[in-house]
Amino acid sequence: GESVGLHLPTLSVQEGDNSIINCAYSNSASDYFIWYKQESGKGPQFIIDIRSNMDKRQGQRVTVLLNKTVKHLSLQIAATQPGDSAVYFCAENNAGNMLTFGGGTRLMVKP
Amino acid sequence: GAVVSQHPSWVICKSGTSVKIECRSLDFQATTMFWYRQFPKQSLMLMATSNEGSKATYEQGVEKDKFLINHASLTLSTLTVTSAHPEDSSFYICSARRGLAVNNEQFFGPGTRLTVL
Numbered sequence: 001g002e003s004v005g006l007h008l009p010t011l012s013v014q015e016g017d018n019s020i021i022n023c024a025y026s027n028s029a030s031d032y033f034i035w036y037k038q039e040s041g042k043g044p045q046f047i048i049d050i051r052s053n054m055d056k057r058q059g060q061r062v063t064v065l066l067n068k069t070v071k072h073l074s075l076q077i078a079a080t081q082p083g084d085s086a087v088y089f090c091a092e093n094n095a096g097n098m099l100t101f102g103g104g105t106r107l108m109v110k111p
Numbered sequence: 112g113a114v115v116s117q118h119p120s121w122v123i124c125k126s127g128t129s130v131k132i133e134c135r136s137l138d139f140q141a142t143t144m145f146w147y148r149q150f151p152k153q154s155l156m157l158m159a160t161s162n163e164g165s166k167a168t169y170e171q172g173v174e175k176d177k178f179l180i181n182h183a184s185l186t187l188s189t190l191t192v193t194s195a196h197p198e199d200s201s202f203y204i205c206s207a208r209r210g211l212a213v214n215n216e217q218f219f220g221p222g223t224r225l226t227v228l
Contacts, residue, residue, distance in 0.1 A: 008153070034216075036219075041222070042221055042222060043117075043221045044204070044219045045219070046219075089155070098157055098160065099145070102154060104153075
């Protein structure tokens with residue numbers, strides 16, 4: 001079946017550095033993508049979204065890039081802070097109008 | 112902002128008992144709510160889609176008779192885990208979609224940790 005991001009890797013960065021978290025998706029029919037942040041024991045928190053008619057979208061300290069050619073999504077966090085430490089999930093809104101979550105990436109920020 | 116609450120935050124129960132988890136949208140009406148399950152170090156897996164006033168739609172492999180969902184109002188959906196067993200121990204998360212557009216943002220609750228002894 002089609003899926004989004006099958007791994008749960010860990011990214012360790014130094015405080016102040018930029019972070020890049022990647023996600024691969026396989027459903028070419030998906031037209032809406034979201035990045036979520038999940039801290040331990042809490043529900044997912046919306047970070048930023050992007051529709052398939054866009055390649056890039058910027059928020060406060062975060063940027064999402066969408067490459068539909070290779071079905072790749074990335075989240076860039078500028079000047080990473082200790083409070084950014086969490087698990088990050090990408091999710092796609094597919095043809096069934098439901099969210100399918102990727103496997104997640106754990107971001108660890110070293111002070 | 113849009114706030115979704117869940118109750119209880121955590122629950123411990125004996126094997127064979129039933130547990131009810133509530134999901135409420137506090138400041139908006141949610142025609143559609145979703146129930147997810149998350150095992151440790153894993154991603155969220157959609158269990159079912161709950162539509163107000165109609166029967167829930169369950170994902171493949173999710174037993175509808177074991178996980179009873181009721182969406183009686185535009186602000187409340189409940190998930191009842193019937194005859195719970197240790198393998199049902201998990202983190203249950205609900206989300207609510209504001210408005211009718213299918214691409215509208217889903218707002219997530221804080222989750223309910225269920226431990227079945």
